[in-house]
Each structure stands twice: as C-alpha cells, then as structure tokens.
Amino acid sequence: MTPAKFSTGRVQVDKTVSELRAMGKAARAKVSFEDLGRFQPTGRDSRPMMDQVRRMLIPELLPERTRRMGASPFAFFRGTAELMEADLDTQLNTGILTFTCGDAHIGNFGFYASPERRLLFDLNDFDEAGIAPWEWDLKRLLVSVVLAGRANGFKEKKLKECLPEVANSYRKSIKKMFDQTTLDRFYPLNDVEKLVQASALDQDNYQLLMNIINHANKRDSEQVVRKFTTLDQRGGLCFRENAPRTTHVSDDFTQNVSAYFGAYRATLRPDVNLLLSQYHITDVVRHSVGVGSFGSRCYLILLTAIDGSHLVLQVKEALPTRRRGSQRSTRLTAAFEQTEGQRIVDSQKILQSASDSFLGYFSGKQRSFYVRQFRDMKESVDLTQLDWDQFQTYARTCAWTLAIAHAQSPTAAMIRGYIGGGGKTLDAQLANFAFAYADQVAADYTAFCDYRLSDQDQPVTTN
Incomplete structure (x- = not known):
C-alpha cells in the first residue's frame, strides 16, 4: 500500500481498538516479520533523485552542502532521505498507514521547551512528515543507529546486539501507550523528569542528561x-x-x-x-x-x-x-x-x-x-561524544519516543496488533533489514564520493 494523501481533517476511524488490533494481527498473514526484515536492492541510480532535490536549492550553497554530506556515510544518509524513501516504496510493507516523521534518524531527536517552559525530549524535524507505513520511520531510525554507531567507531558485534533492543524499546512503548485511554495517549508530555524516571539512568548517563539540561536552559x-x-x-x-x-x-x-x-x-x-x-x-x-x-x-x-x-x-x-x-x-x-x-x-x-x-x-x-x-531552550545530543553505554541508552530512548508519536494516529492500534507476540523475532528481522540497508547506504556514499568533486559542485540545470 502506498502512502495516503496528507490530510488531517478527513481522518475518521469507525472501528474499536479491539477491532483495529485484530486487523493489525491479520496483516501479519499478508506481510510477515520475515518480509519486513528482507531488503531487496532496486538497482536504481541515486544521482537523478539527488539532482532533483538539488534543483530546489540555492545554487551557491550546494558546494557547502556537498561538503557536509561527504563527512561520513551517516552524514550522507542524513542528507539523502529521498533515496531511502524511494527504496522503501519498492519493499513489502504492512499497509498500516500512520502519521510519520518521515526522517526519524537518531540525529532528529532533541530537547526543547514546552509553552509552559518545561524541558521536553521529542522528535524535532518534520520536513518529510506525512502519512506512510509506520515501519518506515522505525527502519530509518534503526539504519541511522547502525551508521552513527559505525561513525563513532563502535564494534559491529555490539551494534548487532544493540539493534534488536532498540526495536524492542519501540514495541514496549507502543504496548504501554495502549494500556492507557485514548485521552491519556493524547497527553504524553515527554518531559525530561519523566524521561529520567522511566530510563532509570546510571550516574554517567544522568550526568550527561544534566549537562544537556543546563545548557538548554541557558538558550533563549x-x-x-x-x-x-x-x-x-x-x-x-x-x-x-x-x-x-x-x-x-x-x-x-x-x-x-x-x-x-x-x-x-x-x-x-x-x-x-x-x-x-x-x-x-x-x-x-x-x-x-x-x-x-x-x-x-x-x-x-x-x-x-x-x-x-x-x-x-x-x-x-x-x-x-x-x-x-x-x-x-x-x-x-x-x-x-x-x-x-x-x-x-x-x-x-x-x-x-x-x-x-x-x-x-x-x-x-x-x-x-x-x-x-529559534533555539529557545533547544538542544541536541552530540552523538560523537557518547560512549557506548550512553549511545545505546539514547538509541532506545529515541525508539521509545517515536512510538509515542505514532500512537497519536487513529490507526496506531493496528500497529499494536501487528507487533503483538512478535517478540524477539520481529526485533531481529528489523535489525536484519537495518544492517542490509546500511550496506546500501555505504555503497551510495562511495559512489557519491567518487563523483562529488566533479559533478556535485557544479550547478544543476533547472527544468
């Protein structure tokens, strides 16, 4: 099923939560956990899609954009959401559409102030937001964890152990959201105090969080x-x-x-x-x-x-x-x-x-x-400064937060039904997809580095 046209006013659900959960569970027979874990390369050429995006940008700023994207495969991934969007569109999906961030990589979460001046942690970039299969967001997050972890020099074995736990955090959060009433799900308020309590942070992680909070409070x-x-x-x-x-x-x-x-x-x-x-x-x-x-x-x-x-x-x-x-x-x-x-x-x-x-x-x-x-009590986590324990804690927190965002959609109970009973099998399959797609990103990045010094710094002709 392809993403629906964006509309908030026309969304109406006439099913109960139980009925929606049953529909989600039934979707497993059409698209299994193994299907979600399988990445089928498309053989597409990344250049035309990237050039189409570049045509919308200011020509004189393209060289600096190219330089930033060339810093690492993770930086390249951050700058090329169009490639993963195109690839995901060719893969099997659950058909469960929800409001999605569209670019839920690990660098697109952060701290900011609520209107009541409370410090919150949440998604903070919505340029690609709209309606799409829920797993697209989670897959993008998981791929970003692999790429950011590699950029930090973390061992592949640790990342392979960590990634299913990140997916598990998303599943637990979805389940927890549906232990609440519809109105309670509407008022999650991801304030930092609750984050500290829920995460049971150790002293090092707690101090990292306190440093971020202190810095954010000085930004006005x-x-x-x-x-x-x-x-x-x-x-x-x-x-x-x-x-x-x-x-x-x-x-x-x-x-x-x-x-x-x-x-x-x-x-x-x-x-x-x-x-x-x-x-x-x-x-x-x-x-x-x-x-x-x-x-x-x-x-x-x-x-x-x-x-x-x-x-x-x-x-x-x-x-x-x-x-x-x-x-x-x-x-x-x-x-x-x-x-x-x-x-x-x-x-x-x-x-x-x-x-x-x-x-x-x-x-x-x-x-x-x-x-x-601009920048009012806003602060993001410098991923490059995280040690391994901090990194995996942060990745799980992002997945937990993403699920809270998805739970705002009327169709979210279908997600709950689909993932119910999935356990370690679903987590492992999503991790498999993430590692396979991270290899695709690495290949795209290599191709980008091969031609960026010649083609990419030249103006792109506007249609």
Whole structure:
C-alpha cells in the first residue's frame, strides 16, 4: 500500500481498538516479520533523485552542502532521505498507514521547551512528515543507529546486539501507550523528569542528561542575540555576517517580509498573535542550517519588543517531501508547494507531545514556509561524544519516543496488533533489514564520493 494523501481533517476511524488490533494481527498473514526484515536492492541510480532535490536549492550553497554530506556515510544518509524513501516504496510493507516523521534518524531527536517552559525530549524535524507505513520511520531510525554507531567507531558485534533492543524499546512503548485511554495517549508530555524516571539512568548517563539540561536552559532569544548579532555603522542591532552560512540577501522573502510576517501571524493562536503585535522587525538574514536542508531558503528574523527585549524567529522553506520532490519528473510549481508549510506544521503538532507556541506557516509568491522560535531552550545530543553505554541508552530512548508519536494516529492500534507476540523475532528481522540497508547506504556514499568533486559542485540545470 502506498502512502495516503496528507490530510488531517478527513481522518475518521469507525472501528474499536479491539477491532483495529485484530486487523493489525491479520496483516501479519499478508506481510510477515520475515518480509519486513528482507531488503531487496532496486538497482536504481541515486544521482537523478539527488539532482532533483538539488534543483530546489540555492545554487551557491550546494558546494557547502556537498561538503557536509561527504563527512561520513551517516552524514550522507542524513542528507539523502529521498533515496531511502524511494527504496522503501519498492519493499513489502504492512499497509498500516500512520502519521510519520518521515526522517526519524537518531540525529532528529532533541530537547526543547514546552509553552509552559518545561524541558521536553521529542522528535524535532518534520520536513518529510506525512502519512506512510509506520515501519518506515522505525527502519530509518534503526539504519541511522547502525551508521552513527559505525561513525563513532563502535564494534559491529555490539551494534548487532544493540539493534534488536532498540526495536524492542519501540514495541514496549507502543504496548504501554495502549494500556492507557485514548485521552491519556493524547497527553504524553515527554518531559525530561519523566524521561529520567522511566530510563532509570546510571550516574554517567544522568550526568550527561544534566549537562544537556543546563545548557538548554541557558538558550533563549537574548542569548541568540548576543551570539548572532552586532551593531551596524549607525549603532543599530543587526545579524552578524558569516557567509555563506549567514548573509544578508535581497530576495522575495526579505523584500516582502512585513507582509509575510502578517500572513504568518494569522495562523497563530490569538494570544500569540497579540503578543507579536508588540514587536517590530529589526533585521532579517538568510541563515542556512543542517545537512540535507542546507541550501534551502532559511532565514532568521530579529524582532524587538516595545520594552527593548528581543525575539528571534526561524523561517524555513517548506519543500515538498523528498518522495514527491525527488521522484517526479514534472517541474515543481508554486501551487504544488504552497500547502507544504501547513503539512509540516500540522504534522509537528500531531507527532510532538507539545509544540512551540510560535509554530506557524505562510505562503509566498512561489514558495511555502513555516516559522518557529529559534533555539529557545533547544538542544541536541552530540552523538560523537557518547560512549557506548550512553549511545545505546539514547538509541532506545529515541525508539521509545517515536512510538509515542505514532500512537497519536487513529490507526496506531493496528500497529499494536501487528507487533503483538512478535517478540524477539520481529526485533531481529528489523535489525536484519537495518544492517542490509546500511550496506546500501555505504555503497551510495562511495559512489557519491567518487563523483562529488566533479559533478556535485557544479550547478544543476533547472527544468
């Protein structure tokens, strides 16, 4: 079954949880655990799909994006969601569709503040979010654990022992979610205090978590202002240049930022909209971030309040998902892209236990964007600094959190039915798939490194 068209308003389930679980259990007869564990290479050429994505990006930023992706197979994996999307689409799947992150690799989880200023841990990237088979997210997470673990130099034997435990963490979390009522599943609130209690962390892991919390608590808009801004020749506050990553530009967004800011405000709650009426725009800069999204149109807006305090918002281009953006031969049009910001924002609100109060979207003349607060109590884990015990604990925590996100979908009881009784067999089969696909990533990465210095740093002709 192929992914359904994205829609939140049309989702309606007229089955009971028991009936849905029975449907999920019946799906095992059509697609077995062994089927999920089998990866069949497609023989596809990665270049056309990667080039289709690159056509949507800013040409002058492509060399830096290429450099970042070339750092390791894991970095390459982070920057090429389109390849795994295409490959998964050719494999057998359970047919159980749910709201998915679409890019649930181990680097796309992190800490951030709830509207009540509580520190949460959750998924934090939804550019590829939409509706797809639930296992696609879990498979991407498991493959990323293999690649990140290899990048850290962990032994293959340890990774092979760890990976089934990561899958097991997902299964346990799904089961736990369905020990609760529908309303209780809606209010998971993945706050760090609960995370500490649930994980029973040892002293080393607890200290790692406390260091992250302390660092996150120091991150607010005023800290961003101190780090990213300077005074211009007339003494006014402005963003500091750091080309090509951070630079002032003149384009459709910067020329129409006031109008677009007003359109964005209209998508917010009335109280947040009223709050923003007390701010004015002080400066705008293009600020590129990430690996796969590096090269997309991404900006920072510096806002100054009537009391002189500041707020920094991040505006990101809402590109079509890699599925549509990389595999369609037709030219991407403004009409096609203009709903993408709403897709990302709606998915984030569904999949996260709580979301940024400033999360909103708007459509430009040709492109769609979404907006969020920049770096407010946000912190990610530096995977390269984790020892083995910390790494495997973190991987299991990500799987546990992913299951909580999936449990928000009306069809999640079918997942519960499918995995019920799967035990070690399902865990082992999913691990088998992850190792097989990690080898595919390694092959794609080698091919990428072979041609990137010639082809990849050259502009891609736009259709």
